[in-house]
Amino acid sequence: xxxxxxxxxxxxxxxxxxxxxxxxxxxxxxxxxxxxxxxxxxxxxxxxxxxxxxxxxxxxxxxxxxxxxxxxxxxxxxxxxxxxxxxxxxxxxxxxxxxxxxxxxxxxxxxxxxxxxxxxxxxxxxxxxxxxxxxxxxxxxxxxxxxxxxxxxxxxxxxxxxxxxxxxxxxxxxxxxxxxxxxxxxxxxxxxxxxxxxxxxxxxxxxxxxxxxxxxxxxxxxxxxxxxxxxxxxxxxxxxxxxxxxxxxxxxxxxxxxxxxxxxxxxxxxxxxxxxxxxxxxxxxxxxxxxxxxxxxxxxxxxxxxxxxxxxxxxxxxxxxxxxxxxxxxxxxxxxxxxxxxxxxxxxxxxxxxxxxxxxxxxxxxxxxxxxxxxxxxxxxxxxxxxxxxxxxxxxxxxxxxxxxxxxxxxxxxxxxxxxxxxxxxxxxxxxxxx
Numbered sequence: 001x002x003x004x005x006x007x008x009x010x011x012x013x014x015x016x017x018x019x020x021x022x023x024x025x026x027x028x029x030x031x032x033x034x035x036x037x038x039x040x041x042x043x044x045x046x047x048x049x050x051x052x053x054x055x056x057x058x059x060x061x062x063x064x065x066x067x068x069x070x071x072x073x074x075x076x077x078x079x080x081x082x083x084x085x086x087x088x089x090x091x092x093x094x095x096x097x098x099x100x101x102x103x104x105x106x107x108x109x110x111x112x113x114x115x116x117x118x119x120x121x122x123x124x125x126x127x128x129x130x131x132x133x134x135x136x137x138x139x140x141x142x143x144x145x146x147x148x149x150x151x152x153x154x155x156x157x158x159x160x161x162x163x164x165x166x167x168x169x170x171x172x173x174x175x176x177x178x179x180x181x182x183x184x185x186x187x188x189x190x191x192x193x194x195x196x197x198x199x200x201x202x203x204x205x206x207x208x209x210x211x212x213x214x215x216x217x218x219x220x221x222x223x224x225x226x227x228x229x230x231x232x233x234x235x236x237x238x239x240x241x242x243x244x245x246x247x248x249x250x251x252x253x254x255x256x257x258x259x260x261x262x263x264x265x266x267x268x269x270x271x272x273x274x275x276x277x278x279x280x281x282x283x284x285x286x287x288x289x290x291x292x293x294x295x296x297x298x299x300x301x302x303x304x305x306x307x308x309x310x311x312x313x314x315x316x317x318x319x320x321x322x323x324x325x326x327x328x329x330x331x332x333x334x335x336x337x338x339x340x341x342x343x344x345x346x347x348x349x350x351x352x353x354x355x356x357x358x359x360x361x362x363x364x365x366x367x368x369x370x371x372x373x374x375x376x377x378x379x380x381x382x383x384x385x386x387x388x389x390x391x392x393x394x395x396x397x398x399x400x401x402x403x404x405x406x407x408x409x410x411x412x413x414x415x416x417x418x419x420x421x422x423x424x425x426x427x428x429x430x431x432x433x434x435x
Contacts, residue, residue, distance in 0.1 A: 079176050
């Protein structure tokens, strides 16, 4: 009788424990528990960055990590892409993406874990490599979220799809993974999430923006044709350098005089190449531009105006033929689904406190995360602050900005940034799984 009573008491205790509400999740303690693993991964990734389309070792590290956590892992998707699926009963399917590639930038932070990597680029020239956009922050946060979700399966039900994406800096990785069957070979998500670090926010804060958040971007190349000759006899030549210079100046009038001031737009000439010697007028000059806008009709007007101005300046100078204007790469603007944004922002306020979750303005930087939304998946890109709060406040007072993304001096305050991103990712996933 006594043993039966003990068994009955034990069963009752289990039932009571199962019925007892779980404590809020994720907590600061939950995030702290996984941080040592994240820190080791972050330092390793920062020391060993890889360029776009060359993320083999990086992808292998992420794949091994999530495989050890019990995810069903597939590599080589869309190049070096990693897809890890964790099925945890019936429910929604939610995707969390991290990008993996670094930039051809020489790190000048002086940090003890600074990158010293140099590799031969696709053009054969040796280039330095640095995680100057914080993708190492993204991967470390993604890895910690993967661990928390795998280790706390009682708290949610559904299918979690983790994506390690290559070639974000080229604007090519998301499209390549989709083309390779991301949404057909694997469960198609009901929602897609990503987090990006940001120097416009202090570490510890999360920023959100509903609707158009990141601009679309077109890469434009203009080749100006002239007639070469001796620098001392310019009247016998048609100088494409002068034509190119006039085009550069005239392009500045497009945004100022042809676009509605309420429609954000950018036309920037990033490179200009021509000539071999100071006394030789070359046959041609090549310029490359980045063109940014949110609305497709604004982008079309920008591209049209660029071509018109280039042709007009060439004709005015008597060029032997019209300039060649090509649009090489196109990125769609990032659209944060408003309903999804509101739902996640509310969950983050509950999990982190309202003072740490802020609405932020749209920006002109592009992101190929937009490809997932174009493929029919409601998407949300969040930003997390990456600057020490005291440094951020001092910069605001002085008016001197801190080193931004893509700078050789970019050095995120990685501890609180990774913790905040992990908290935000995990809380958002728990909300979207409905648990």
